[in-house]
Amino acid sequence: FCRVDPYGFERPDDFDYASYEAFFSRYLVVLTRRAIKWSKLLKGKNSIQKSLKVKRYIRKGIPNEHRALIWMIVSGAQANMEQNPGYYHRLLEGEKNDKLVEAIKTDMNRTFPDNVKFRKTADPCLQHTLYNVLVAYGHHNKAVGYCQGMNFIAGYLILITKNEEESFWLLDALIGRILPDYYSPAMMGLKTDQEVLGELVKMKVPAVAELMERHGVMWTLVVSRWFICLFIDILPVETVLRIWDCLFYEGSKIIFRVALTLIKQHQAFILEATNFPDICDKFKQITKGTFVTECHSFMQKIFTEPGSLSMATIDKLRETCREKLLSQG
Secondary structure: OOOEOOOOEEOOOOOOHHHHHHHHHHHHHHHHHHHHHHHHHHOOOOOOOOOHHHHHHHHOOOOHHHHHHHHHHHHOHHHHHHHOOOHHHHHHHOOOOHHHHHHHHHHHOOOOOOEHHHOOOOOOOHHHHHHHHHHHHHHHOOOOOOOOOHHHHHHHHHHHHOOHHHHHHHHHHHHHHHOOOOOOOOOHHHHHHHHHHHHHHHHHOHHHHHHHHHOOOOHHHHHHHHHHOOOOOOOOHHHHHHHHHHHHHHOOHHHHHHHHHHHHHOHHHHOOOOOHHHHHHHHHHOOOOHHHHOHHHHHHHHOOOOOOOOHHHHHHHHHHHHHHHHHHO
């Protein structure tokens, strides 16, 4: 294994090559098997209908060569792109908001400094592509404009699709539909969902909820980046992509499944914490190690470990948490 992973990210100095190699040789068998199944499913066509079989296949991972296509179809981004030909390019050619452009430019060098494809020396340098996608999106969705976190998400989309326009429409699917109100100036959707997670933890891992309450640790302190960055830079790349496979098909409840699995699986470890900084540190630790690196077994866990979790439950909790937040002003 070389120092740079297949997506262009440099592996950290303390990267455990031996255990990763052991995992990857096992995972390669899974990938090969899935690739054959997906080829049969697609039969060389560039289309797919949503079905229980497709949902099952997606939960088991989309092969990288089909990932962009499947994300585009199941998220609705493909249909939107086809219904709006030339729209993306018109956004880029139109008049620009200087403040928006400045904010995006400022974040360019901060986006994946550890990825060789985003370096100024890279050819082609993906910073230019990223800049275009974010500027176009900021002018498309003026209510959101641009906020930090969107750069990482758009960056991942570009690494997978290798296509500017597709990345734009996938970003639109995520921000406009899948994660409603996460990135608007008040970030109401994001704040609400962090509270919803707190309520779900009370129901499913009460001892951890009690610990947090006892030490006065707000959920936003330990999980806000899980939500804002959709686990980018928190979990390993391959694991993040597997989570996104399901996110595009099944929507935002996947984020809760992942969060609950991380917390439930490491409950005993978290409960060892005796003070505020200790709790925050434990939450950083639970996103590392073999449990999260082994993406295939991790993804199986997220559908079993948290138990049943319906969209109806989440919607109800969202309603009460939102009202509570609004009443607090």
